[in-house]
Amino acid sequence: MTWILYFLTGGFLVLSVLFSRENTKKALAKAWKSFINIVPAFLAVLLLVSFSVAFLPERVIASFIGEESGVLGQILASVLGSLTLIPGFIAFPMAKILVENGAGIAQMAVFVSTLMMVGVATAPLEASFFGWRATILRNGMAYFYSFVVGYAVWLTVAL
Numbered sequence: 603m604t605w606i607l608y609f610l611t612g613g614f615l616v617l618s619v620l621f622s623r624e625n626t627k628k629a630l631a632k633a634w635k636s637f638i639n640i641v642p643a644f645l646a647v648l649l650l651v652s653f654s655v656a657f658l659p660e661r662v663i664a665s666f667i668g669e670e671s672g673v674l675g676q677i678l679a680s681v682l683g684s685l686t687l688i689p690g691f692i693a694f695p696m697a698k699i700l701v702e703n704g705a706g707i708a709q710m711a712v713f714v715s716t717l718m719m720v721g722v723a724t725a726p727l728e729a730s731f732f733g734w735r736a737t738i739l740r741n742g743m744a745y746f747y748s749f750v751v752g753y754a755v756w757l758t759v760a761l
Contacts, residue, residue: 640689640691643688643689643692644691644692647688647692647696648692648696651696651699651700660703660704661704662704663700663703663704663705664704664705664706666678667679667700667705667706667709667710667713668704668705668706668709669706669707669708669709670706671706671709675706675709676708676709676712676749676752678709679709679710679712679713679716680712680713680716680720680745680748680749681716682713682716683712683713683714683715683716683717683720683748684716684717684720684721684722684741684745685722685723686717686723687721687723687724688717690714690717690718693713693714693717693718694714697710697713697714707755707756707759708752708753708755708756709752711748711751711752711754711755711756712748712749712751712752715744715747715748715751715752716744716745716748719744719745719747719748720741720744720745720748721741722741725737725738725741728740
């Protein structure tokens with residue numbers, strides 16, 4: 603499947619060059635600049651997760667955020683997700699690595715959901731646009747909904 607996507611991307615790139623070489627150059631330069639800006643954050647989180655997985659035994663990860671940790675593990679995962687500022691393209695592979703090393707599916711679903719939807723670190727900026735009431739209401743609903751997502755994922759996997 604991946605090779606098909608690479609082939610299609612290459613084909614569309616060739617089409618783009620045929621239609622407008624100048625616009626294609628601009629688009630590729632912009633994409634490269636975005637990639638270079640993302641690499642430091644990606645490497646930092648990748649190193650953090652790699653060291654965590656390397657130095658923390660599976661049983662430690664499982665005890666904190668494994669299936670057996672239950673609701674307390676979900677709460678821990680939700681607090682970490684709410685406080686952390688990690689982009690989605692890093693969060694999903696990181697969650698996969700953690701699941702492979704003992705983390706629970708529901709706990710990771712809650713973690714990724716809060717990571718994507720709850721923004722404690724970005725709340726002041728959000729409040730400057732929408733006000734504190736709207737910011738707290740949105741974040742509160744997103745936090746609650748993350749547990750619904752965790753339960754739904756757990757049910758889906760359990761079937």
